[in-house]
Amino acid sequence: MRCFLPSSLLASAITVLASAGQAKPGVNIYGVSGVIDMPSAHMRPDGEITTTMARFDTGLRTTLSFQAGPRLSVSFRYSVLRDFPTAQSDTLYDRSFDLRYQFLQERRFRPALTIGIQDLAGTGIYAAEYLVASKTLNNFAITVGLGWGRFGSYKGFENPLGVVAPDWRKRPESEGGISTTGQLDIGQWFKGDAALFAGVTWDTPIEGLVAKVEYSSDAYLQEANKSGFKRRSPVNFGLEYGFKSGAHLGIYSLYGSEIAIQFRTSINPKTPISHPRDPVPAPITDGIQRVDIAQALSVQNIWLHSKHNRSNGLWVWVENRGFGAPAQAIGRVARVLSTHADPSVEQFHVVLMEKGMAVTTVTVDRKVFRTLEFDPDRIPRTRDRFMLRAGAAPSQTWQNIYPSIDQRFGLYGAISMFDPDAPLRFDFGLKARARVYFNPHISLSAVVKKRLAGNISKTTRVSDSILPHVRTDVSKYNKTKGITLERMTFDGHYRLGTDIYGRASIGYLEPMYAGLSAEVLWKPHSRPFALGVELNFVKQRAFDQQFDLRNYRTVTGHVSAYWQMRNGYHLQLDVGRYLAKDIGATITVERVFKNGWRVGGYFTLTDVSFDDFGEGSFDKGLIARIPIRWITGRSKKRNFDLKIQPVLRDGGARLHIANRLYPTLSQSDAQRLNDSWARLYR
Template sequence: MNRLATTIAFALLTAPLHAEGLAPSLSDWGGAGLMLNPTARMMPEGTATGGVTLVGSLHRHLFAGAQLLPWLEVTARDTMYPNWWGLSDPGLDVKVRLLREGPWWPAVAVGGRDVTGSGYDLPGKGRFAGEYVVLSRRFWNLDASLGLGWGRFAGGGGVVNPLGGRFAHDRDPNDPRSRGPRAWFTGREIAPFGGVEWHTPLRGLSLKLEYSGDGMRAERQDDPTFVRGLPVNVGLAYRPWPWLDIGAGVEQGKRAVLRLAVALALKDVPAARPLPPPGVGPRPEGRPATSEEVLGDARAAGLPARGAVVTRERAVLWLDTDDEDTGDFVPARILGRAARVLADGAPAEIEALTVVTGAQGLDGIAVTLQRRELERALRRRGSAEEILRTARVEPASAEGPPPPGRAVWRFTLRPTLEQSLFEQGVPYASRTYTDAALSVAPWRGLVIGGGVRINLASSVALLDTQALPAEQPVRSDLALYTARVAGIEHLHASWLASPAPGLHTRLSVGHFEEMFGGFGAEALYQPPTARWAAGLDLNRVWKRPAWDAWRVDGLDGHTTGHLSLYWESDGAARTAVLRLGRYLGGDWGGTAELAHRFDNGVRLSAQMTWTEGPDGGQSRIGGRLDQGIALVVPIGERPWLPDGGALEVATRTLGRDAGQRLRTPLPLYETLVPAGYGRLAGTWSRLLD
């Protein structure tokens, strides 16, 4: 076996690349891989996965995953298995690609299963925890992988742990120290694993053969009569359609495996079709259009126009950008169409066309385009890149406030499915509801909003939180709120302003969310063209009783607030957020978030929170971690639904008391992103669409 592994490793490291573009398939555990074994492969960026795997009478894996970045895979998983306590084993699985495959080297990835190790300290918890390093390389239609595993991946043993020292202690599945960050890459022994996936000539069908180092030590401890079987697994994967992944096979020569999963490429989700672009005629020789006429033309073209000023000296159009309201998620296209409206109506002598962005009364940026460059591009004698060379970007305050306009009304629907795969006592729990929200901005800066939540179905009463009720619950009494058919989800008044370039503020009062109401303030600083931002929010809120949607419990007050740091990728398609502060339970800690938004408006995000737990110690329910993956898809234009709104499917912890953030109305960063420079710059190539 060692000679075979050495031969495979030499081939992986030295043979040239012969095949590209073969789509990876899912493993039985939900991430890209073979069967039991992971590989260094990644799904296409922006892929959301979910499914179930049945492994004989032994295991049932429920999973939901996200390929948030080209090199980062995150999978939420809950595994059910026969045990004395009737509990499942939830875990968060993560894989990071360290090196992309090249002409003369393999892809390299490192990862782990159940990397957080959160949950009850019971025997067997963390039995699936393990870490690995794996190499993958393609040879024509054959994809080979070879790796070294720790923990669960090394149950078969075979090689002394080369890390030594504190890493070399025994990793007993019945010991709580065998899971979580303190157990990473520990164990007396490690084990090799590997295999191949052959992509057959039949489109979408591949065959898998692997050697596994999993010795199933935990199962043998539970049942002395348990027999592991052969360390070899064989199976197939079939994709009849790009979004459906079916797997079948035999593990260890004795257990049949069946996997059914979906893998959605979110960037390919159809977006709502925008209206045809407005036409641009010859420069007017007689009476040019008035400001009111230009404003009317902009609204007729589907633009979120707030005001216009067209004179012999200037041509300016103000937009109140809101993605879900307009249904257009390409800021450059909105900008280009606004410039077309100005070019069609402005006096002939005007050369500078200025479009000012904003959101809910906050200042965005002012972009000035040269009319001549726009006209050349529309006659196919120029391009968006040439327009950019002569464009000028300034803070929106450079053009002053827009002229007084009419009140802005918005109505949105948000059907939502929240599901949990993170409880040991309940493998799967969920709630389904729809939020119907109405807001009005009677004048610039003031927003009054309210929403009704209609609960459709819920099984959260089965959660572990009901077994050990907390004396002062934060969200562990969630079942009381899902039991009512409908209630006031939020009702607030907010004042938003931009007192200085790059500085934005919000003051809010009212019922902020389903469980809490009070008052709060937020400030955000982001220079107009910067890729970073810093914010601070402070709130004093009280619990809203489940049986009375209007009042708050004056004896159950909470002070919460966070310092938030934001970092955008080029084009603001991806955003990373780090928050540090005090949570609703009085616990202190931090939250890391990562979000990816596509041009069709689909948003994929993940977050993880670690705190000290309420009362300064381990949380009574679920541990100190709060985590989740969320997928938001715009509703778009439907004949039976309003234009605004979105559909959300989220896999997250439900009913926890630790690490709970307040869901504030109109968070500044999220409100401003559609009006900011980052996303505009990232979509500039579509200026002329």
């Protein structure tokens, strides 16, 4: 079949007006780098997280995109298509994932070249693949691409890849279909008719104003058949305005029949919202003042467990409960010791502990620490001169601080997303936490909460799972009106030997399960890998989340491997038995930033078939950890954890253990110290 480009669009593509500046990568209404409805080859800034909401006709697209690396981006999209009849209702709530990789970066005489797969694990409504090139010329960005699937549906022609593989000329029907979402229809990718698309983006002389025009290769066949969408023209055009706050607002004419509005905003974990607001630390002095060292450290929310003078210097075992950056805690300890330790001591050996387990020893040269305080190169110079090694076990002479209690009381917020009956629900209320330490290793902790307002409890969906209802009865737990006991456990954490750690927990482990949990972890110091084994015997808790238990019981556990890869990427593999007694594996990949941000995703495959699993076909989701200090500017050892799970089912479900060994120890290991070393003097 023939394809054509409007002469006006071709003229715009080859007529470039000289002006200062350079066009910036835009975002299309699918929420990925693009023109209007079509993708482009450009990438967003490394690490950026972009949220986009686009509304037109009877459709709403909400997309969360993460620039996982300079060349790789991933997106999760939640769309609401009204007047789109399915077997379940007249509204389709669609969840989909995208993946894009730029295998050629733009150069002076070379365009950027990107390959992308859209809707690779969803209903297939938006399924498309593309190969696209983009070139920036002064204030213009020109895009030309070749699309398949949706992007090959208008003015398509025979697939050029059919020359190599003749069976690629025909696109197979989706194996998943709308009713069983989540499968990877790999057999469809880059098959069937292909079509050309193109677009131009112009950064106008008006600051913040961008004009766009494109030729679309998407025929919108499903929307036309299902909801009567009118597609009168392949040409889309529109305007976008970028505010100084970083938000963008766009308005577009789509296909000669619709008006679309888009709003987007972006954040980057590398750029904090708030400037540092920590109190200025005390100056580094070199003398002795008659002040108790334990008391001086406690003001910084650093607990002194043990202190000994040895021939090679002063040894202190401390637990950092105040600073999100462990290197900042090391610096505060060194300041206190410089002021209050005997002047004859030349070296401080600071052992960072987590729940009574010695993790890392940092040897601080007292004179170097003091003389480099105002040196512009103090960070690299101290990193070279201060020694990091495995945590040395203390003697059993503990400071007289036990038993002790750590408690917090405040508001909490909870968000439930992607419930088909209400895509966004929320609760907020009061939450109290307390932990009693009987000694450095053994503690009793409890978390109680009271919901004050919200609508998470108002879901009307009833589980249709044929598996044991290990998670899909969560709505029954959410309906509890009174005070709930979220968790209450006795916990023991021990260093069992060189690089070997152990944990045992008994009690109400999480809102839905009580029982016994134990694990052992081998985590070599300064090595990028670790291995762990966990075993749990649990019973399901009553829906009121008090002290009663239900009849369902199971044994679950995993063997876990952890690998800290280069450039901040982290891989975790868990193999074992899940709560519904299914057996399989979970793969988790995260990007870990030096300031403590973590963004990633996971998927789980078990021996439960896609049909038995139900909607979603297999468990998958996105995860993020946001340090509170990134928002407030105050260095607190607290984080906000976010999990986006498109579909909650029973297959691949795992216990939520609050104090697993690997994340606990990783707060003070060599990698985390090196990442936070810039805060040593803060």
